[in-house]
Amino acid sequence: MIRAICIGEALVELRPAGPAALSRAVAGDVYNTAVYLRRSLGAAGEVSFLTVLGSDPLSAGMIAAFEAETIDTRRVFIQPGRLPGLYLIEVDERGERTFLYWRGESAARRWLTALETAGGADTLAGADLVMFSGISLAILSREERRRALALLASLRGRVGRIAFDPNVRPVLWADPAEARESLTTAFGVADIVLASQDDGAWLWGESEPNAQIERILTLGAREAVVTLGAGGVTLSADGEAATARSLAGVIIDTSGAGDSFNGGYLAARLSGASPLEAARAGQSLAARVVAHPGALIPGEFSHPRSATPHTDTL
Numbered sequence: 001m002i003r004a005i006c007i008g009e010a011l012v013e014l015r016p017a018g019p020a021a022l023s024r025a026v027a028g029d030v031y032n033t034a035v036y037l038r039r040s041l042g043a044a045g046e047v048s049f050l051t052v053l054g055s056d057p058l059s060a061g062m063i064a065a066f067e068a069e070t071i072d073t074r075r076v077f078i079q080p081g082r083l084p085g086l087y088l089i090e091v092d093e094r095g096e097r098t099f100l101y102w103r104g105e106s107a108a109r110r111w112l113t114a115l116e117t118a119g120g121a122d123t124l125a126g127a128d129l130v131m132f133s134g135i136s137l138a139i140l141s142r143e144e145r146r147r148a149l150a151l152l153a154s155l156r157g158r159v160g161r162i163a164f165d166p167n168v169r170p171v172l173w174a175d176p177a178e179a180r181e182s183l184t185t186a187f188g189v190a191d192i193v194l195a196s197q198d199d200g201a202w203l204w205g206e207s208e209p210n211a212q213i214e215r216i217l218t219l220g221a222r223e224a225v226v227t228l229g230a231g232g233v234t235l236s237a238d239g240e241a242a243t244a245r246s247l248a249g250v251i252i253d254t255s256g257a258g259d260s261f262n263g264g265y266l267a268a269r270l271s272g273a274s275p276l277e278a279a280r281a282g283q284s285l286a287a288r289v290v291a292h293p294g295a296l297i298p299g300e301f302s303h304p305r306s307a308t309p310h311t312d313t314l
Contacts, residue, residue, distance in 0.1 A: 053108075264281045
């Protein structure tokens with residue numbers, strides 16, 4: 001059994017469902033990845049989501065949503081008096097998104113304190129994968145970020161692999177310099193970095209994917225993946241560089257594109273696939289996701305190694 005733990009924030013997602021109506025769902029970058037990782041692993045995997053929620057009806061509904069996806073909820077900590085974060089999403093005619101957030105007092109901001117109270121690194125030790133993101137860090141205080149990165153660094157050798165998606169959201173960081181410092185430290189904590197070209201451009205003013213990969217590896221990661229939107233993905237792992245083309249056809253909504261790629265990629269790697277095979281699996285899954293509205297689309301996915309082969313560059 002493959003065991004993965006994903007650390008982050010789940011939010012209430014609101015999106016237009018008519019001229020005067022909104023639909024409600026549950027989403028969040030690491031949570032989306034956890035769902036697609038769980039679906040892709042199938043019976044071979046157990047995926048746990050580590051977060052904090054309140055004792056309110058919205059939080060109870062979110063836990064029900066986790067359980068409906070067969071996400072392990074033993075690391076969902078409850079803090080009475082707190083509420084989950086919320087955001088409103090709008091999509092333009094090209095499928096691109098804009099967001100409005102209400103998350104200043106989100107219960108998930110307490111995830112590190114809850115983890116430390118529950119046993120800290122010992123609670124995560126033994127997992128095949130621990131995954132976190134730049135948003136997981138951004139919602140913490142400066143001192144909590146320092147402790148969180150130290151805790152995650154201590155897991156090297158105690159878990160199979162640590163994966164990190166910088167998922168840069170400048171609006172979440174009061175100080176860009178502090179954001180760059182924290183995210184740079186996180187690259188050195190991770191075994192696998194799953195970044196976007198936009199992340200690297202914001203962090204270093206560098207848009208060339210191979211130069212971004214070199215920076216990521218120099219900072220301490222062992223496996224670097226950079227997604228390029230319609231340009232596909234480029235990566236370096238196991239001493240080899242590779243590229244995989246985008247498989248997206250009709251694009252209705254890019255919500256969850258990177259998160260689903262991460263889930264497909266990580267599931268394949270945990271199942272023994274090569275980095276290039278994993279990139280193909282991630283691209284195949286992301287292509288299905290962007291063809292539907294919403295970050296989480298309905299349906300099950302086949303085992304990641306069964307993805308249809310494609311001709312790519314190695």
